[in-house]
Amino acid sequence: SQQGEEDPQALSIQEGENATMNCSYKTSINNLQWYRQNSGRGLVHLILIRSNEREKHSGRLRVTLDTSKKSSSLLITASRAADTASYFCATPAVSGGYNKLIFGAGTRLAVHP
Amino acid sequence: DAGVIQSPRHEVTEMGQEVTLRCKPISGHNSLFWYRQTMMRGLELLIYFNNNVPIDDSGMPEDRFSAKMPNASFSTLKIQPSEPRDSAVYFCASSPRTSPYNEQFFGPGTRLTVL
Numbered sequence: 001s002q003q004g005e006e007d008p009q010a011l012s013i014q015e016g017e018n019a020t021m022n023c024s025y026k027t028s029i030n031n032l033q034w035y036r037q038n039s040g041r042g043l044v045h046l047i048l049i050r051s052n053e054r055e056k057h058s059g060r061l062r063v064t065l066d067t068s069k070k071s072s073s074l075l076i077t078a079s080r081a082a083d084t085a086s087y088f089c090a091t092p093a094v095s096g097g098y099n100k101l102i103f104g105a106g107t108r109l110a111v112h113p
Numbered sequence: 114d115a116g117v118i119q120s121p122r123h124e125v126t127e128m129g130q131e132v133t134l135r136c137k138p139i140s141g142h143n144s145l146f147w148y149r150q151t152m153m154r155g156l157e158l159l160i161y162f163n164n165n166v167p168i169d170d171s172g173m174p175e176d177r178f179s180a181k182m183p184n185a186s187f188s189t190l191k192i193q194p195s196e197p198r199d200s201a202v203y204f205c206a207s208s209p210r211t212s213p214y215n216e217q218f219f220g221p222g223t224r225l226t227v228l
Binding site: 030031033040041042043044045048050088092094095098099100101102103104105106 | 117144146155156158161163168169171204206212213214215216217218219220221222
């Protein structure tokens with residue numbers, strides 16, 4: 001089963017509003033990453049938060065991590081139409097002594113002008 | 114750097130035909146990942162390589178799928194014979210090291226349609 005699961009599955013907002021997406025995971029992690037996927041494109045890394053961090057900012061992005069609840073949230077402030085995309089959380093998993101990422105199902109965000 | 118390069122970008126083929134997808138990772142990256150994305154199943158990791166060696170192929174759906182990485186700058190994913198249920202977008206991604214803190218860099222994907 002997937003390690004990370006996003007909530008909600010879809011989100012529709014107006015330009016200027018804030019968008020919040022949540023991710024829950026099942027096992028202990030040392031970091032959690034968020035990726036964005038525009039329609040018809042590959043995923044693009046947005047931000048990484050380590051397990052010893054509670055909050056991290058990057059431009060209009062704010063990520064929180066609560067390891068006790070095994071959850072993370074991605075907040076996009078003052079959203080723009082260009083933020084319309086799918087957003088995925090990803091957590092590392094060890095396999096064969098190496099690290100791979102397990103992606104959640106994603107949140108589809110639509111920002112309307 | 115041009116980023117991860119995948120070819121072809123689109124492939125339409127008939128059931129039973131062999132399909133070969135190609136990937137050139139970012140120079141200097143030593144980990145390479147093949148993913149498949151569908152509406153029903155989301156993003157699935159098929160196989161990944163470290164220093165050209167397959168590490169985990171547990172996501173490869175069946176024997177019809179095979180992947181190779183003959184050198185650090187090239188990998189292929191082959192489906193033989195192809196079936197309509199293989200229709201999906203296939204992504205290749207690379208990462209600079211095996212650290213869990215490294216991000217993955219994705220290619221643009223190959224959209225495969227099997228008729």
